Amino acid sequence: MSKRKWFSAGVCLMGALLAMGDGQNAKKVPCVRLEPARVQVVMAPDGAPAVRFAAAELTNFLAQVLGAPVPVSAAPDDSRVNLILGDNVWSRAEGLDPAPLVRDGFWRLAKGNRIYLVGVDDPKVDPALTAKGRGPFMVERATVFAVYDFLERFAGCRFFFPGDIGTVVPRRTAVEVPEGREKIEPVFTERYYSSHRAGGIWYDKSIPMVALQSLNRIRLRYGTQRTPCCHGQRQFHYVPRFAKEHPDWFCLQKDGTRYLRDTGTVPHCRNGKLCYTSPIREEIYQDAKAYLTGQPPSSRGLKAWGSNCVGGRYVDLMPEDSFMECHCAKCQAAYNKGEQMYATDLLWNMIADFGNRLIREGVKGDLTMMAYHPYRRVPAVALPPNVQVMVAERGPWSVETPASLKAQLDEIKAWAEKLGHKVWLWTYPGKYGGRYPDIPQISPRAYAKFFSLAEPWIKGGYAEIETDRFMFDALNVYVYSRLGWDPHLDIEALLEDYHTKLFGAAGKHMKAVFDLLEDCWVKGVQSYGTKDTALGPVMVMPSFGDLFTKIYSESVIKRLAAMFDAAAAAVPADSREGRAVAVTRAEVFAPLERRAADVSVTEELKRRAGRPDRSLLKNGALDGPGGWSNSVKDGSLTFDTACKVAGAASAKLTTSTGVDKERYRRATCVQKVRLVKGRRYRLSYFAKGENVEPYHAAEGAGLCMWEGKELYTKHPQPLLTGTFDWLHLSHVFTARDEDVRFEFRITEATGTMWLDEIRLEEID
Numbered sequence: 001m002s003k004r005k006w007f008s009a010g011v012c013l014m015g016a017l018l019a020m021g022d023g024q025n026a027k028k029v030p031c032v033r034l035e036p037a038r039v040q041v042v043m044a045p046d047g048a049p050a051v052r053f054a055a056a057e058l059t060n061f062l063a064q065v066l067g068a069p070v071p072v073s074a075a076p077d078d079s080r081v082n083l084i085l086g087d088n089v090w091s092r093a094e095g096l097d098p099a100p101l102v103r104d105g106f107w108r109l110a111k112g113n114r115i116y117l118v119g120v121d122d123p124k125v126d127p128a129l130t131a132k133g134r135g136p137f138m139v140e141r142a143t144v145f146a147v148y149d150f151l152e153r154f155a156g157c158r159f160f161f162p163g164d165i166g167t168v169v170p171r172r173t174a175v176e177v178p179e180g181r182e183k184i185e186p187v188f189t190e191r192y193y194s195s196h197r198a199g200g201i202w203y204d205k206s207i208p209m210v211a212l213q214s215l216n217r218i219r220l221r222y223g224t225q226r227t228p229c230c231h232g233q234r235q236f237h238y239v240p241r242f243a244k245e246h247p248d249w250f251c252l253q254k255d256g257t258r259y260l261r262d263t264g265t266v267p268h269c270r271n272g273k274l275c276y277t278s279p280i281r282e283e284i285y286q287d288a289k290a291y292l293t294g295q296p297p298s299s300r301g302l303k304a305w306g307s308n309c310v311g312g313r314y315v316d317l318m319p320e321d322s323f324m325e326c327h328c329a330k331c332q333a334a335y336n337k338g339e340q341m342y343a344t345d346l347l348w349n350m351i352a353d354f355g356n357r358l359i360r361e362g363v364k365g366d367l368t369m370m371a372y373h374p375y376r377r378v379p380a381v382a383l384p385p386n387v388q389v390m391v392a393e394r395g396p397w398s399v400e401t402p403a404s405l406k407a408q409l410d411e412i413k414a415w416a417e418k419l420g421h422k423v424w425l426w427t428y429p430g431k432y433g434g435r436y437p438d439i440p441q442i443s444p445r446a447y448a449k450f451f452s453l454a455e456p457w458i459k460g461g462y463a464e465i466e467t468d469r470f471m472f473d474a475l476n477v478y479v480y481s482r483l484g485w486d487p488h489l490d491i492e493a494l495l496e497d498y499h500t501k502l503f504g505a506a507g508k509h510m511k512a513v514f515d516l517l518e519d520c521w522v523k524g525v526q527s528y529g530t531k532d533t534a535l536g537p538v539m540v541m542p543s544f545g546d547l548f549t550k551i552y553s554e555s556v557i558k559r560l561a562a563m564f565d566a567a568a569a570a571v572p573a574d575s576r577e578g579r580a581v582a583v584t585r586a587e588v589f590a591p592l593e594r595r596a597a598d599v600s601v602t603e604e605l606k607r608r609a610g611r612p613d614r615s616l617l618k619n620g621a622l623d624g625p626g627g628w629s630n631s632v633k634d635g636s637l638t639f640d641t642a643c644k645v646a647g648a649a650s651a652k653l654t655t656s657t658g659v660d661k662e663r664y665r666r667a668t669c670v671q672k673v674r675l676v677k678g679r680r681y682r683l684s685y686f687a688k689g690e691n692v693e694p695y696h697a698a699e700g701a702g703l704c705m706w707e708g709k710e711l712y713t714k715h716p717q718p719l720l721t722g723t724f725d726w727l728h729l730s731h732v733f734t735a736r737d738e739d740v741r742f743e744f745r746i747t748e749a750t751g752t753m754w755l756d757e758i759r760l761e762e763i764d
Contacts, residue, residue, distance in 0.1 A: 032081060032110045034175040036068035039081040044088040045074050050121035050141040051086035053128045058083060058147045064169045065155045082114045083150075086143045091118045098142060103225055105185030106146035110177045117146035131218055133210030138224055145221045149184060150177075158501045159219040161474045162212050163204045165580045168501045184485075188451075188460025190424040191223035191484035193477060197430070199470025203587050212470065220481035223460065227424065228308050229368040229390040232316025235306025236287050237262075238280065239272035249280040252328040259324060271320050276346055277330035285354050288315040292358065292365035314388070317351060318370045325374075341377040348379035355384035370426065371415060378414045388423075391415050395427025395463065396446040397526040409453055416457035425454065425461030429476065432466050435541065435717040436525065438591035439552070440472040442517040443526075444479040448491035451480075455487040471587035475514065503584075504577035509567035510584065513560060517588070524551035541698070544716050545689070545724025548599045557596045560589055601645065601686060604728040608759075615759040616673055616681075617742075622756055623648040628669050635667020635746060643754050645686045645726055650756035653701070655746050668745040669755060675735040676762075683715075683742070684730040685758040692721045692751035699748040702729075708737035720753065732763065 039062070043055050059070040062083075076082040076090065084090050087098055096107040096118045106119035119142020127144055129135035151157040154177050158168040195213035202209055239262030242249055251259040251273035259273045274280055290300050291309045308316035323343060325335070334346040351369050358365065371378075371391045383389075393408040415423050427450075431441060451458075463480060467473045475498065482489055499507040499514070525547070528540040542551065564585045571577040597603060613620075618627030622639065628651065630637035635655040644650040653667040675681065687701070694700045700719035706712045715731045744755050 030179040031176040032113065032115055032179060034062070034066065034081050034083075034177070035173070036066045039066070039070055039083065040077060041070060041072045042076050042082045042084045042090070043072060043074070043086060047086050047088065048121040048123050048143075049126035049128070050144050053126065053131075053141070054085050054117070054144045054147040056128070057144070058085070058151070061151050061157050061169055062155060062175075065151075065157065065172050065175065067171060076114065078113065080113070084114055084116045085118075085147070086121060087118055090114075091116050101142070101183065102185040103140065103189055104142050104145060104221070104223060105183065106142045106149070107181070107183060108146060108150065109181045110179045111181075115150075115177055117143060117150055119143045119146050127218060131211065131215040133208065133214045137214065137217065138226055140224050141218070144218065146184075148219055148221060158497075159216075160478055160498065160502055161470075162207055162215045162219070165204075165576060165583055166474070166502070168576075186221075186223070186460075186485045187455070187487055188458070188484040189223065189225065190227060190460030190462065191481070192217075192226055193222070193463040193465045193480065194430070195465075197467075198465040198473055198477065199467055201469045201587075203471070203583055209470075216477070217481075220478060221485070222481055223484065226462075227368055227388060227390075228310045228314050228316040229318055229370050229388075229424075229426075230308075230316065231321050232306070232308030232318050232368070233274070233284065234271050234320050235308040235316075236284070236300075237302065238274060238283070241301050242280065242283065243272065246279070249275055249278040249283075251275055251324045251326045252331075253324075254327055273320060273324040273326075275326045275328055275331060276343075276350060277326075277328065277334055281350060284317065284350075285357065288317060288354060288367060289358065289361070289363055291315055292363050313365050314368055315365065316368045317354070318368070318372065319347070319375075323372075323374055339377075341374050343375040344377045344379050345381070347375040348383070349381050351387055352379075352381045352383050355387045358386060359384055371411075371423075376411070378411070378418050383419055385420070387419070389415055389419060390426055390461075391423050392426045393428075395425065396429050396443055396450040397522060399446045399449045400523050400527045405450075405453075412454055412457050422457055422459040424459050427461060427463050430464050430466035431468065434468070436547075437468055437717060438595040439521070439525070439547070440469075440517050440588050440592060441467060441521055442472070442475060442514055442588075443522050444475050444495060444514075445491055445518060446522045446526075447476060447479050448483060448489070448494075451483045452487045460484060469587055469591065471584065502577075502580050503567065504571050504575070506567035506570040506577060506581050509563050509570060510581065513563045513567070513584075513589070516556070516560060516563070520551050520556065541718035541721070543689075543692075543700075543722040543724055544599075544702075544718060544720050544729075545722065545727055548596050548727070549724070552592060552596050554596070557593055561593065564589060598730055599727045601726050601728050604684065604686075605646075608757075613759065614761050616675075616762070617671060617758055617760045620758040620760070621647040622651040622669075622758065628671050631668045631670050631743070632666045634665050637667060637669050640754060643688065645756040647757065650688075650754045651744070652752065652754050653744070653746050654752045655750050665749070666745050666747050667753075668743050670741060670743045672739070672741045673760065674738055675740050677735050677738050680732065680734050680763040681760060682730060682732045682763055683758070683760050684728070685744075686726050686728055686756045687720060688726045688754040689720050689722065689724050690752045691723055692746060692749055692753060694719075694721055694747075694749035696748040701746045701749065701751065701753040702744070703731065704743045704745060704747070705731070705733070706741040706743065707735065708739055711736050719747075721749070726754075726756075 041055050041059050043051050055072050059072060063070045094109055094116060096109060096116055098118050098120045109116040120140045121143050122139040125135055125139040127141050130137055155175050156170045160166040195217055202212055239260060243260045247258045247260060253259055262272045287300050291305055297305045335342040336344055351367060355367055366386045366388045368388045371389055391412055398404040465473055499511040503510040525542060528542050567581045624639055638652045639649040640652040641649045651669045653669055655665050655667045689701055692701045700721040702719040703715045704712055716729055746753055
């Protein structure tokens, strides 16, 4: 069954009984019973590497469950129960052909003394290397998935996250599997997330991050295919190929120059921007056609086909990131004037034309394109069947903003109806650019609600996850993996199982912890709405003051601490469950607790009273202008004797009124210092704000720390906005240059910020 309820299908097998009327008439279902020393794993001698890996995982965990070794054999033995893995002569004799299954799907058949676990497996790639981060991920290994499903459903194992704490293996005297045949397939064929940026800190240093993420995705049965759709035009390298001879093929800027910059791969958004009414359109089409007809890349002046060309079937024609408006007369005439999605008709008319030409010329293959700013609106033009669309939406974290959620679902539905087939999604459940450091993004119910609502129109999608700690997102990616196989699963049953299995007797207390953290994140941090930008949907961020006075308030921090105390008391400290509680406290709660304590003005003044002032700054007390300057003219820097934390005065920054989006409006308070490159420093200061209202996304009040001429860091993240009372802020860093400029400022915003008692100290 393709749309099975993962939990109701028997995650916790309650014997092998089906109730037939009352208890006296209960009928026992025939089972295959696995007992210690009476079971073996069978794999054909010529089995694929994935089958060998599946056998190693199955024997390892099943031996732990049964408390006895489980051997591997090259042939069935009728005196034992045989777990037969992979596509082989024995599975074929039972009619278990995996080829017609949905990709990653598998067969399970229990019959007599045999259990078959069969899926399509890549004949060459070894998942053992992939699990260590040394092999390709997007290759088939469905027999491996069948093994993990078997271990979870019948042996009670759980693979919450890698390591001895997050991998739960119960002891059992026997494992029973009801006889019968079952076809198990994912509902979403596109199931993946950005594991390379999903967790910068991991508590178990014996597992490298790359191996952690790879093994986690394998065990959670994430997808083994990814249809290309991510700024594919950059892979055709148009600037080096055409800019010199045809500069008029590139975007005309307001100043009359053509945008011809190409920085290679980083940052992507700086690469060449095109004029889509110029002859370069034909070059784009011929590139796509050449690939789909099997021509060598040299035929198009390329060294190799890029990652936008996959499997001889797909070509990703999505434009480069940070789409740039072309000011040539033809493009201006083609744009949807006065609309935010001004490039919609121009881009989609081009894609429709390309798709129809491929069909007329008998070229097989699909063109992929993302509905993205500023061309995400469903166009009027008819799109041919060889056009596949990925829709960029904010995703799970929008579930507490009803208007945003409805708009996204309406748009997804409209695209699917336009195409006559399902789309897939690019969603944004991530903390980008270092925003919200030390704050856990717990949101499993948000994932479940969003993807269950979107399921009628999608074939899955990608979650662009960025976070500072893996454990902040471990539950989210666990839930997201399950939604790919059943988007309508019972999320409350899943969470109950997660907390009970992971934390044992402490489960009810830990569930309360995670529930409160989810409320804070989804109903608090993520409830401020979203904006469309050139880089996709960007969330509107609560002010730093709101974070720690309204959302993660002192009372909330105390409640969480009490819950962890109760959880720790419920289980032995040296047990696996006790260590799971301790690791979760250290990795999920302690960073938040430290961050919340750090903003307290009272606590910081107490800390300062106990140590001498060794600040490297001049006039850190800000009692007057000495040592500080305002580097711009459209904002003022004065010194306020009435509003201060200590001393004689504070610095007051105010920007001029009115909003001119073409101006980079700032008010600054600047001081330059010389530091020792490679040494660590702590910058500590107090800030207060009044009506700080940014008119560009991600701007506001705070610090921009320049190191040399190119490197800079903004702090805090998010920047300060709104009205807030005095807060203590600190920033610990390792100097990357000797020349450092501390520029406290209000940027592209109106309002006022006060600063006081700034200290810069070297950390021993």
